[in-house]
Amino acid sequence: MKLREKEQLMKEIIDEIEDKKQELIETSKYIWNNPEIGYEEFKAKDILISVLEKEGFEIQRDVGNVATAFTAVKKGKGEGPRIAIMSEYDALPEIGHACGHNLFSVASIGAALGIAKVIDKIDGSVVVIGTPAEEGIVPNSGGKAVLIEEGVFENIDAAMICHAEGRTIVERLLVASASIEVIFTGKAAHAGGPPHEWINALTAGLLTINNINAIRQQFLPRVIVNPIITEGGITVNTIPDKCVVKLSIRADRRNVLLNVMDKVENCIKAAAMVTGCNYKIDMEKRIYEDLIPNHELSLAFRNALNVLGVDYIEREEANYAWDAGNVSYVCPTIAPYIKIGSEKLVGHTEDFKKASNSEEGFEGMIIGAKAMALTTFDYLTSPDLRERAKEEFQRKISSNS
Structure with a gap:
């Protein structure tokens, strides 16, 4: 033409x-x-x-x-x-x-x-x-x-x-991004009762966040992991048997994102292992590629x-x-x-x-x-x-x- x-x-x-x-x-x-x-x-x-x-x-x-x-x-x-x-x-x-x-x-x-x-x-x-x-x-x-x-x-x-x-x-x-939801399940009990009968799900959620914070210095540039706790108990007199943690995870490339997601899952597993909680991970949306x-x-x-x-x-x-x-x-x-x-x-x-x-x-x-x-x-x-x-x-x- x-x-x-x-x-x-x-x-x-x-x-x-x-x-x-x-x-x-x-x-x-x-x-x-x-x-x-x-x-x-x-x-x-x-x-x-x-x-x-x-x-x-x-x-x-x-x-x-x-x-x-x-x-x-x-x-x-x-x-x-x-x-x-x-x-x-x-x-x-x-x-x-x-x-x-x-x-x-x-x-x-x-x-x-x-x-x-x-x-x-x-x-x-x-x-x-x-x-x-x-x-x-x-x-x-x-x-x-x-x-x-x-x-x-x-x-x-x-x-x-x-x-x-x-x-x-x-x-x-x-960046590439993913959103995940983690549900920790423990065992409820009265806060004044025998401590060996509890399994505190909120502790598992807090440990997950602390574990992630412990490895942030190893993150590559443009890696962002932002967790929030959306459910962590109902009353102060009851040991929480459920804790919900939501996380936004971002990285500049999808292969880096997948690697970070593996590290985050290890943080979740470690928290569950220490506290004795069960956990379930759900993907709230599709992975968005970089x-x-x-x-x-x-x-x-x-x-x-x-x-x-x-x-x-x-x-x-x-x-x-x-x-x-x-x-x-x-x-x-x-x-x-x-x-x-x-x-x-x-x-x-x-x-x-x-x-x-x-x-x-x-x-x-x-x-x-x-x-x-x-x-x-x-x-x-x-x-x-x-x-x-x-x-x-x-x-x-x-x-x-």
Whole structure:
């Protein structure tokens, strides 16, 4: 494809998203006003599907045996590569859309609409994948991990998604994370009774935390283990026969995370052995893999931001976790952050919620839509970019194994 033709098609993509701007904003407002937690996002799913369906996308509902997941496909003139634009739309309990999912679920739809305008002139397909339950607050959270296991990402050659932030960041290296719950079971007794008849479950919980604290000096950089006791007794006159400890565990790479989880389990076993308690470990959600942004695709996204005249930060590390990381172990993936307000914005707060339904928030949403659409176009029309992205992906996955 000649440069002049590419430039014309890029203009058509941007113009199409601009033409759909008001509809996209109204869709985002609807989702913001109707917040739904993970695996209950039926209103969000339905309105996003309705926008895509009327533009001729082939819709498949309930993919991966998940009632609030979907795919929407628009095919080009040939077989070609298949690139996924992911859309996540769950909210937080009580506080609602304080993570901006109402914005960037819709940004993904906008990007797909932009590509749909010119898809009949290029080879390949764009696939919107609706991915529920990103927030780790419901059982089996990590909807992208679930859909990967169910085969929804099979035959996807590359993937992308954007997230809200107070700054625009092209490559953000995020950590792997896991959440576990430990239930210690002992033997209750009156606190004034014979001590040899007790088995104090709370002591096992406290020992677990102390054991973890004892090995913190051996943790690698960016390893975080944060335990809390959510249940440790009912009255001071009764020796607790149950103690519940919840732990958030983070590490910069998944192999490091698994190693730390083994060490934490040893701390739990030791506490149980010393006190005589039984214990049970439950995984509250899926393991979120560390996010490995594909640099070649990130360069394409950066070029798109340059075309749009948007300032950005090229690269940084952060200790947040995102199930987009699981996708980055399946295919070349990017997950940039887009500015929606003040640089001081902190996610999961009232200020972030307000920014997610603001003029600056909607501006960021449209920027994200345009940048993802231009990056998708670049990927579908550039065999050289596809090959570089694939080679980088294979190299990084091999080194992280």
